[in-house]
Amino acid sequence: MNSAPGAVSAKPQAAVNLSPLLALVDQEMALVEEFLTTNMIDENPFVEELLKQIFAAGGKRIRPLIVLLSSKATSKTEELGRLHIILGVLTELIHTASLVHDDVIDRASVRRGQETINKKYNERVAVLMGDLLFAQASICLARIMNPVIVGIYGQVLGDLCAGEIKQMRQQFVSTVDWDAYIGKSVSKTASLFSAGSHSGSILNGCPNDTIQQLKEYGLNLGICFQIADDLLDITGQSSETGKAVGSDLRNGLVTAPAMFVLERKDAHSDKLKKLIQTREVATDEGVAEALSIIRAQGGVEATIGLARQYGDKSLAALAELKPSPYKDALAALTDYVMIRTS
Amino acid sequence: MNSAPGAVSAKPQAAVNLSPLLALVDQEMALVEEFLTTNMIDENPFVEELLKQIFAAGGKRIRPLIVLLSSKATSKTEELGRLHIILGVLTELIHTASLVHDDVIDRASVRRGQETINKKYNERVAVLMGDLLFAQASICLARIMNPVIVGIYGQVLGDLCAGEIKQMRQQFVSTVDWDAYIGKSVSKTASLFSAGSHSGSILNGCPNDTIQQLKEYGLNLGICFQIADDLLDITGQSSETGKAVGSDLRNGLVTAPAMFVLERKDAHSDKLKKLIQTREVATDEGVAEALSIIRAQGGVEATIGLARQYGDKSLAALAELKPSPYKDALAALTDYVMIRTS
Numbered sequence: 189m190n191s192a193p194g195a196v197s198a199k200p201q202a203a204v205n206l207s208p209l210l211a212l213v214d215q216e217m218a219l220v221e222e223f224l225t226t227n228m229i230d231e232n233p234f235v236e237e238l239l240k241q242i243f244a245a246g247g248k249r250i251r252p253l254i255v256l257l258s259s260k261a262t263s264k265t266e267e268l269g270r271l272h273i274i275l276g277v278l279t280e281l282i283h284t285a286s287l288v289h290d291d292v293i294d295r296a297s298v299r300r301g302q303e304t305i306n307k308k309y310n311e312r313v314a315v316l317m318g319d320l321l322f323a324q325a326s327i328c329l330a331r332i333m334n335p336v337i338v339g340i341y342g343q344v345l346g347d348l349c350a351g352e353i354k355q356m357r358q359q360f361v362s363t364v365d366w367d368a369y370i371g372k373s374v375s376k377t378a379s380l381f382s383a384g385s386h387s388g389s390i391l392n393g394c395p396n397d398t399i400q401q402l403k404e405y406g407l408n409l410g411i412c413f414q415i416a417d418d419l420l421d422i423t424g425q426s427s428e429t430g431k432a433v434g435s436d437l438r439n440g441l442v443t444a445p446a447m448f449v450l451e452r453k454d455a456h457s458d459k460l461k462k463l464i465q466t467r468e469v470a471t472d473e474g475v476a477e478a479l480s481i482i483r484a485q486g487g488v489e490a491t492i493g494l495a496r497q498y499g500d501k502s503l504a505a506l507a508e509l510k511p512s513p514y515k516d517a518l519a520a521l522t523d524y525v526m527i528r529t530s
Numbered sequence: 531m532n533s534a535p536g537a538v539s540a541k542p543q544a545a546v547n548l549s550p551l552l553a554l555v556d557q558e559m560a561l562v563e564e565f566l567t568t569n570m571i572d573e574n575p576f577v578e579e580l581l582k583q584i585f586a587a588g589g590k591r592i593r594p595l596i597v598l599l600s601s602k603a604t605s606k607t608e609e610l611g612r613l614h615i616i617l618g619v620l621t622e623l624i625h626t627a628s629l630v631h632d633d634v635i636d637r638a639s640v641r642r643g644q645e646t647i648n649k650k651y652n653e654r655v656a657v658l659m660g661d662l663l664f665a666q667a668s669i670c671l672a673r674i675m676n677p678v679i680v681g682i683y684g685q686v687l688g689d690l691c692a693g694e695i696k697q698m699r700q701q702f703v704s705t706v707d708w709d710a711y712i713g714k715s716v717s718k719t720a721s722l723f724s725a726g727s728h729s730g731s732i733l734n735g736c737p738n739d740t741i742q743q744l745k746e747y748g749l750n751l752g753i754c755f756q757i758a759d760d761l762l763d764i765t766g767q768s769s770e771t772g773k774a775v776g777s778d779l780r781n782g783l784v785t786a787p788a789m790f791v792l793e794r795k796d797a798h799s800d801k802l803k804k805l806i807q808t809r810e811v812a813t814d815e816g817v818a819e820a821l822s823i824i825r826a827q828g829g830v831e832a833t834i835g836l837a838r839q840y841g842d843k844s845l846a847a848l849a850e851l852k853p854s855p856y857k858d859a860l861a862a863l864t865d866y867v868m869i870r871t872s
Binding site for chain 1: 571574577631635653655669683694698
């Protein structure tokens, strides 16, 4: 249902949870896990303890999974080398560093069902641990010894910060700008997905076409993932996101479900616009009213359609890849991301 | 007076201020300045404005100065290449990123006589801008395209965070541990000085001996600089540091001047120890009493002596370098750092 015509034989049954996909790379993922909690800087036991706490707190490891599957899908050998493991570690380090700093910025006290670092210790520790995770990422990058890959991840780091800064400047703005919305989704999420999906094929020495296709796969999957995330804020599976329903709206973040209503320019969109501009969405009543308008006016269905467009593009990008269980798993990962929205 | 026997002809008259040293590399430094405020990530004008504000706020540019002088001292050509400029930019970016995050952590409102980012905007902008400066540094590293240099600066980034975390864990601890103190000074300051002093010679393709000597120069200069900084907190030239006298002590940071008194184990050290352990040093009266004990009991003089030891080591490390105005300027820089203490 959500695979592009003639693209790949996606396996919806594998996509309901990640376990069958993780099983394909279980040995490699075990090495990634071990590496994540290794203090690469010095012997400080407190730092090591903090790393263990941060990574024991869970996380689905989607980014390393993308790295490992796409590396295996394009590898000439059955076993992946150490550098591919480090690539996987790198993506999860960058992702986690940005979460730790997000929690400081949002003064969040819970993440993935556990106390955040800023709550458990203090802001000081959380700012420094975020920096330290970025530093560990830099050390990983150095070990990969490939200037092209350093460039790719340098840009990812920049996109992550620039994306957040852009988003911050757009709070409580009700103008509909789809290019800006997609651009922000790329910066916040898809830039790292895309880096993860094609850097393994660079290490594998693949032809440029293959590298570009995998880059395209990750980029579109990442946009789809971010749209799905924005949707979950409205439909409210807080077990998925770990946040209260409507918390993006409360913070003045206007995403796809609201934008589909806002662009209609009718009585409903006027009402929603007013709730945002007056910052009533930051109150319990205001956010409840905004959510009910968005849900009643088709914001959810339109957003699922948008996510599917990007999901389909990510599947289409896989078409030329040689058949393998890893190729199928990459397609199943798109299904998994899409199923989150429904 | 503070040059190691037979090392170099230091020029004390040049060391009182940095202008004559900066004049030696004025064209290169102008390029560094331009690069510092360039948004390398995207076209966001707000980010560019923030960069301009941050770098217009001053700073002595000691780290790029070290990069440019040591690069010129070991260059086969009169003009430095673009990569040396980027190295200079890189050191100042890393330094500034850590200052921006320090200000968040310390809730500081003034730095270099200007409002801090966290004060002028908010913590959110400051955390993100610190991250963005680190990201700009990663992009610089990528452009240098040298895996050895990526490794050196990756370690520097790690040292900076790990050093701060160690320091945080040592607050209000009055045990004297010189190795830990010097180790912390290396992590906080000398690691970056040392990276800056020898990475230019790596790009210049110098023999390993030369590279090691310049590394040693920067390492010892950096330790000397950190000891001088710790001393300024006691002697209180707040125009130099921009902080109130005794603010390290108030925050429970026990540095060399206090350590020289504490290790004597007499009535004065007992009193000082008590002020620290009971956290009385965090009060106006407590810090005044602690400062007067340290000053009266020779803590200042002993610390000047310690700084001089490291200053002398940095000068000695230059001995084998071929004569040039840049070599003399590196020596004069050590004088400059030493003169800050007196």
